[in-house]
Amino acid sequence: MKRIVPLIFLMLGLLGGSAPEASRINATQPNVRFAAFDVLIDSGKTPLAAYQVKIVAASGDVTLVGIEGSDQPAFATAPYYDKHAILNKQIIIAGYSLAGSLPTGKTRVATLMVQIGSSTKPDWRISLQVAGGADGKQIPATASIVEHSGEIRP
């Protein structure tokens, strides 16, 4: 018993010492912030049923940490993406909608959650690989990416 008591104190001391260490690690990363970016597809007057875009973080200390669907009901489901590429600087995302009412014009189709490691603004390159209408045929459209404004859904 006399031997166990000092051991318990020693373990408690070690545990007590490691907790402030962990919080110090987080505190010493000053410039890390999280941000959300919206992926927009503009299909003009043609209803958008499907899209596929390639997104590359051309510069900036950016790490993709998650991808969500849009607040637009037709594209509310999270898109397809390669989960092995989530920590890479480039990714392809794609989605389709079977909704009866398809969106036209500029549509927010997905939101990228990113971790930005420096104060520099990330430079995105987005290219539309394909956009499709309700008949499954390719339609003309453009893709863009903008920093999310407004509340991010949990």
Add this chain to the structure above:
Amino acid sequence: MTDDSENQGSDDFELPQSLRDKLKAAHESPPVPAELSAHLLASAKASYAIRLRRRRMIRWSALVGSAAAIIVLSILLLLPSHSSRQHLAQIGDVNRDGRVDILDAYVVAKAISTGAKLDPAWDVNHDGIVNQKDVDWIGAAAVNVTGNSNGASPQ
């Protein structure tokens, strides 16, 4: 004593004649008839020829076997890549535009949702039915950038 010392010093040491005769008689080989000698030589030659032929045959079969193994290996190495390229080009390219993208997934998804006739070729995961799993398979193939199969998050 004197004879022994003389014999030890000289090179032309000779055995006694009687001993020499006995030794010769003991080791004298019987005369071999010429026919038997010829027969033995012929059979030895034949046996050697057979062994030589067998050795050559083994060497050739080893060579032929190695060549065949190399050819088979080359075919096995080249054929899957060729067929997998064909496989990738065909499987999932539902609208036959030469590539697998989200429009292929959309075509299948829409056909399933509307109850339209489903092409058995759309059973891309080969589970015997065309369903959402096939749509997800095509969607995953469309967004695959790392080469890992089934790495895509399903929609």
